[in-house]
Amino acid sequence: MQRIEDYTPFVGQPTVDDLRRLAERLRGKVVQHVNSTAVGGGVAEILNRMVPLLNDIGVDARWDLIKGGEQFFDVTKKFHNALQGREEEVTERDLEIFLDTSERNIREVDVHGDVMFIHDPQPIALVRRKNQNKWIWRCHIDVSNPVRKVWRFLREYMVKYDAAVFSAPGFSHKLPVRQFLIAPSIDPLSDKNRDLPPEIIDDVLTKYDIPKDKPIITQVSRFDRFKDPVGVIKAYTLVKRYIPCRLILAGGTADDDPEGLKVLEEVREHAGQDPDIHVLLLPQNDIEVNALQRASDVIVQKSLSEGFGLTVAEALWKGKAVVASNVGGIPLQITHKYSGLLCHSIEGAAFFIKQLLNSPDYALKLGQNGREHIKQNFLLTRHLRDYLLVFLSLFHRGDIVYL
Ligand code: UDP
Numbered sequence: 020m021q022r023i024e025d026y027t028p029f030v031g032q033p034t035v036d037d038l039r040r041l042a043e044r045l046r047g048k049v050v051q052h053v054n055s056t057a058v059g060g061g062v063a064e065i066l067n068r069m070v071p072l073l074n075d076i077g078v079d080a081r082w083d084l085i086k087g088g089e090q091f092f093d094v095t096k097k098f099h100n101a102l103q104g105r106e107e108e109v110t111e112r113d114l115e116i117f118l119d120t121s122e123r124n125i126r127e128v129d130v131h132g133d134v135m136f137i138h139d140p141q142p143i144a145l146v147r148r149k150n151q152n153k154w155i156w157r158c159h160i161d162v163s164n165p166v167r168k169v170w171r172f173l174r175e176y177m178v179k180y181d182a183a184v185f186s187a188p189g190f191s192h193k194l195p196v197r198q199f200l201i202a203p204s205i206d207p208l209s210d211k212n213r214d215l216p217p218e219i220i221d222d223v224l225t226k227y228d229i230p231k232d233k234p235i236i237t238q239v240s241r242f243d244r245f246k247d248p249v250g251v252i253k254a255y256t257l258v259k260r261y262i263p264c265r266l267i268l269a270g271g272t273a274d275d276d277p278e279g280l281k282v283l284e285e286v287r288e289h290a291g292q293d294p295d296i297h298v299l300l301l302p303q304n305d306i307e308v309n310a311l312q313r314a315s316d317v318i319v320q321k322s323l324s325e326g327f328g329l330t331v332a333e334a335l336w337k338g339k340a341v342v343a344s345n346v347g348g349i350p351l352q353i354t355h356k357y358s359g360l361l362c363h364s365i366e367g368a369a370f371f372i373k374q375l376l377n378s379p380d381y382a383l384k385l386g387q388n389g390r391e392h393i394k395q396n397f398l399l400t401r402h403l404r405d406y407l408l409v410f411l412s413l414f415h416r417g418d419i420v421y422l
Pocket residue numbers: 059060061062064211239240241269270271272301303304305308327328329330331333
């Protein structure tokens with residue numbers, strides 16, 4: 020069970036006291052999160068850690084899921100892709116499917132929060148249940164350049180909310196509701212991020228048949244085209260011409276992501292028979308992900324779009340040198356040549372991976388700076404504070420809140 024006191028060694032007593040004082044102001048209010056999956060992807064990752072901690076500091080926080088069938092999630096995946104800028108054919112039939120399932124959820128979800136905290140587009144229509152309570156739409160994806168048709172369709176719902184929260188400044192849009200920019204976070208105490216003894220790391224490598232004979236390059240991500248796993252294989256192939264190395268592409272699937280298995284197949288095809296490429300379809304297992312990240316010499320996140328990229332924060336927290344695309348929330352985490360390396364192409368990624376493999380001291384320094392940056396800016400306690408302040412601001416519009 021998470022306890023807020025356990026975070027004191029990372030963030031200090033004043034931060035913990037501050038959180039308790041803010042939570043006190045919300046006593047008696049229920050905060051209800053709603054999203055579409057309990058496992059897989061960044062939203063579930065955060066809610067699994069955030070909700071228990073909110074409760075520990077005295078905020079009555081709950082978490083519910085909407086229900087949807089395969090067709091619904093096919094449509095919402097199209098929305099997701101289109102919001103991240105990919106042209107998708109969204110038909111009238113797709114919109115009908117979205118509306119039908121939304122109607123069912125509007126009838127069936129037990130809406131009882133004083134604050135309704137709705138994550139991403141799948142449950143966005145629940146706002147039709149709005150009455151005296153406060154509604155927040157939390158967008159976790161990169162909406163810097165959305166396909167207009169889909170944005171306009173969803174915007175009809177966004178404008179009904181009391182507030183919208185985006186992860187990075189580049190994602191804000193003209194909306195007649197209050198907007199907050201709040202970056203996500205990682206939990207230093209979770210199985211995904213806590214320190215691990217070397218034996219556990221070795222056991223995981225053994226389990227997946229990964230020898231420690233060559234440097235390891237890793238990308239951990241759902242098998243999603245926006246994560247560009249095939250681009251990672253191409254970058255690795257360029258590196259391999261000069262430096263012997265292994266590549267781990269580790270990913271699971273998310274309940275609300277129907278494309279995963281198709282992308283995994285493409286990845287396997289591109290990997291071919293290369294014994295140094297390890298494509299792992301992981302069960303949801305945080306310790307294994309943690310171990311694979313820690314076993315790596317370089318972590319890659321070659322996304323084409325990215326809401327935030329928790330995997331980048333996770334790697335930096337582990338002191339790893341990271342090569343990641345300069346998209347979405349990634350540059351909030353990486354200052355180029357200070358806390359990691361930002362790339363814009365397959366060739367750029369390969370160039371930087373080579374540089375890091377050739378200069379372990381430089382890799383170490385970037386990793387150290389990265390860890391400090393995450394500690395200062397992207398731990399769960401900072402995130403919690405930001406959310407508490409948003410909740411309070413909804414109940415005290417225009418007031419000054421004294422802590
Ligand atoms: N993740 C995982 N297992 C996997 C793939 C991803 O546990 O096989 C985790 C990853 O460690 C991170 C989250 O899922 O915590 C992904 O969040 P991110 O923001 O990187 O991407 P998203 O999937 O939300 O687009």
